[in-house]
Amino acid sequence: MNDGCASCSSRDKVTAFAPTALPSFAVRPGVIFPDWSVVASPVVKDALLAMIGSNHVLNRWSGYDPATDRVRVALLQHYVDHGRAPTSEVLGKRVGLGATAIWPPLEELRRRDLVVLDSGRIVGAYPFTNRDTGHRITLDRHVLNAMCAVDALGIGAMTSRNIAIVSHCRHCDAPIRVSTQDQGRALADITPATAVVWLSVRYEGGCAANSLCAMTAFFCSDKHLSAWRHEHSADGPGFRLSIEEALEAGRALFAPSLAGVCAGEPPDGLAADARVAFPPSFDTVSKNGPTAVRRFAANGHSSGAYDLVVIGAGSAGFSAAITAADQGAQVALIGSGTIGGTCVNIGCVPSKTLIRAADTLHNARAAARFAGITAEAELADWRGTVRQKDALVSELRQAKYVDLLPAYDGIAYREGPARLVDGGVEMNGTRIPAGKIIIATGARPAIPVIPGIETVPYLTSTTALELEELPRSLLVIGGGYIGAELAQMFARTGVKVTLACRSRLLPESEPEIGAALTGYFQDEGISVVAGIAYRAIRKADQGIALTVARDGRDTTIHAEQVLLVTGRTPNIEGLGLAEHGVAVAANGGIVVDDRMRTSKSGIYAAGDVTGHDQFVYMAAYGAKLAAKNALNGDSLRYDNSAMPAIVFTDPQVASVGLTEAVARAAGQAVRTSTIGLDQVPRALAARDTRGLIKLVADAGSGRLLGAHILAPEGADSIQTAALAIRQGMTVDDLADTIFPYLTTVESLKLAALSFGKDVAKLSCCAG
Structure with missing residues (x-):
């Protein structure tokens, strides 16, 4: 038996073992289990012999x-086609057996430990399970759960399809990803490359799912496998396999499961009048590639119900609808208002194009930092700039939303306000039956509670981007990312800007970053009034007047116009949430769990309407998970642990992971490292050293917990840190990574090095 330390890689072997010399049995004519012809590695041979030699396989299977x-x-084919287990009734119809006649073979398969039943429901059939084991396989756009690591690797060969596996290290929980090629028979990619598998052969209690499957797992490295074995049953029988060897074992164990089944062949042993022809897609050993994407049959009923109704036609709504349609579902997508939602119409796209326009004015003025260079830029026609922005918005809305709908036969688009009713939704007096519902109605600018606010005209982030004439002065109320971006944008167009906020600029960022950005704003002539309480707002002769209290004294701020950017309010009015038991949080967002489920069974929510992670990419991500879970059994979890966040000021603010304060509040002991951009060669060469980089790491392991960048090109560097956090890298790993010289992203390496060195004393590239 392999002791978990040594291994023999199948890359060194060229001859497979002869099946006639090894124990096996016929599954069906011409199909032998296990398939010894694919076994080339001695350690895989030993592992399979240990399994085959047990009563578990020979006497049961x-x-x-x-x-x-x-x-x-x-x-098994139903799992492949639908991504989930069938009911006994559906399975019976598939093989031509009635509701009673299907149970004797199911009980026989359960007795042989090939099927798992629970209270009259099918919840597993090796290698698939309804339970979230942490081994997720993407197969023909379905996401399924595998019983264990080796089962996951064998599914591709069993179905003659390439698959993608997402799992995790059993010891440290770091993500592990494996993809296959050659119809599941070969590896395409392994991340991390050091990943290995522990194959347990301890079979107990008559159920592999609770014994050897529970212990057969992926590990990110041999070191973590050894550590786990030391902590958990180090003497348990099993084998350490490389991923290639584990794939070999999976092929041998599961390729026979669906081999030799021909399309249209009636089930042997059934009465002639009970036989049904299997559709062509039943031929899982076909060499013609994956079968066509299935069509949900109106949620499995003949009632005409949609499989999924999505309320909201913005980024989240489209993501959910397209994801579901790609899986063959019939989807009703209901929009109310301008199609495309916030990002393309009134958020990301229009704001970033106007921010970049204002940046060109500033960059011309800043050119003098290089000796011998002067430049000028003039704002000649802001109305023309805004109309150019509007043209871009219209173009992208048409291309990325309107024109996409005809490409998806499974999506029926409707317009009008929707409301939940029993069994579906109601829109314009029409009842739309639905199997599942996703609410993705987005959010709108919040209006702060300030005495007198209802008496003054004000701008929001929506209407401010529509201004064709710039005010002489502007008061921005709110110091979050939207307030910071728009305050600087208007200041760079020549508007006199005052930014007022209750706490500090960017209160959720690292305090060093907020303080530094405040200084840079003041250098550009932006007045930042922080740490205040709003007393009242009123109309004044020249516009508006806001009275604030700070340090026990009242002060009045005057401006021609006021812009309110104090957060966003979820759009939940008129949906009928309370009547249908859908819980709402204190901030107005729909409460969801990590599977995107609301408190009402069958109803999901995603995007800004949930009141958290209000970024377009997180809305699309959450909506995709909601659609997959709604259709395939709630197996996917929402994970924002490596969520990047960008503030498009100049310098840009880019963050991922935990801040120092959040980590300490969670009880973690941390170390931090902060360096200024005056230590980064790229910034020195650009003659722009505004900014800093701060890293937060676990004090014991050195694992990177958070990265926070303030730099002119910080947004394009943060994804490196996001990947580092997602892969469980330490700051030493980051410091040892090769980075290109004279890039902003090199600052991450320098910040990592500064945990143990004074980077000011390093020569160029010496790290």
Whole structure:
């Protein structure tokens, strides 16, 4: 037996073992289990012999009759086609058996530990399970759960399809990803490359799912496998396999499961009048590639119900609808207002194009930092700039939303306000039956509670981007990312800007970053009034007047116009949430769990309407998970642990992971490193050293917990840190990574080095 330390890689072997010399049995004519012909590695041979030699396989998996075999094949094929287990009724119809007649073969398969039943429901059929084991396989756009690591690797060969596996290290929980090629018979990619598998052969209690499957897992490295074995049953029987060897074992164990099944062949052993022809997609050993994407049959009923109704036609709504349609579902997408939602119409796209326009004015003025260079830029026609922005918005809305709809036969687009009713939604007096519902209605600018606010005209982030004439002066109320971006944008167009906020600029960022950016704003003539309480706002002769209290004294701020940017309010009015038991949080957002489920069964929510992670990419991500979970059984979890966040000021603010304060509040002991951009060669060469980089790491392991960048090109550097956090890298790993010289992203390496060195004393590239 392999002791978990040594291994023999199949890359060194060229000759497979002869099946006639090894224990096996016939699954069906011409199909032998296990498939010894694919086994080339001695360690895989030993592992399979340890399994085959147990009562678990020889006495349980062999010898059942052809009719029972066809039930098992149909059950596995349903998992493949639909991404989830069938009901007993659906399975019975698939093989031509009635509601009563289907149970004897199911009980026989359960007795042989090939099927898992729970209270009259099918919840597993090796290698698939309804349970979230942490081994997720993407197969023909479905996401399924595998019983264990080796089962996951064998599914591609079993179905003659390439698959993608997302799992995690059993010891440290770091993500592990594996993809296959050659119809599941070879590896395409392994991340990290050091990943290995522990194959347990301890079978107990008559159920592999609770014994050897529970212990067969991925590990990110041999070091973590050894550590885990030291902590958990170090003497348990099993084998350390490379990923290639584990794939070999998976092929040998599971490729026979669906081999030799022909399309249209009636199930042997069934009465002639009970036989049904299997559709062509049942031929899982076809060499013609994946079968066509299935069409949900109106949620499995003949009632005409949609499989999924999505309320909201913005980024989240489109993401959910397209994801569901790609899986063959029939989807009703209901929009109310301008199609495309916030980002393309009134958020990301229009704001960033106007911010970049204002940046060109500033960059011309800043050119004098280089000796011998002067430049000028003039704002000649702001109305023309705004109309150019509007043209871009219209173009992208048409291309990325309106024109996409005809490409998806499974999506029916409707317009009008929607409301939840029993069994579906109601829109314009029409009832739309639905199997599942996703609410993705977005959010709108919040209006702060300030005495007198209802008596003054004000701008929001929406209307401010529509201004064709610039005010002489502007008061921005709110110091979050929207307030910071728009305050600087208007200041660079020549508007006199005052920014007022209750706490500090960018209160959720690292305090060093907020303080530094405040200084840079003041250098540009922006007045930042922080740490205040709003007393009242009123109309004044020249516009508006805001009275604030700071340090026990009242002060009045005057401006021609006021811009309110104090957050966003979820759009939940008129949906009928309370009547249908959908819980709402204190901030007005729909409460969801990590599967995107609301408190009402069958109803999900995603995007800004949930009141958290209000970024367009997180809305699309959450909506995709919601759609997959709604259709495939709630197996996917929302994970924002490596969520990048960008503030498009200049310098840009880019963050991922935990801040120092959040980490300490969670009880973690941390170390931090902060360097200024005057230590970064790229910034020195650009003669612009505004900014800093701060890293937060676990004090014990050195694992990177957070990265926070304030730099002119910081946004394009943060994804490196996001990947480092997602992969569980330490600051030493980051410091040892090769970075290109004279880039902003090199600052991450320098900040990592500064945990143990004074980077000011390093020569160029010496790190």
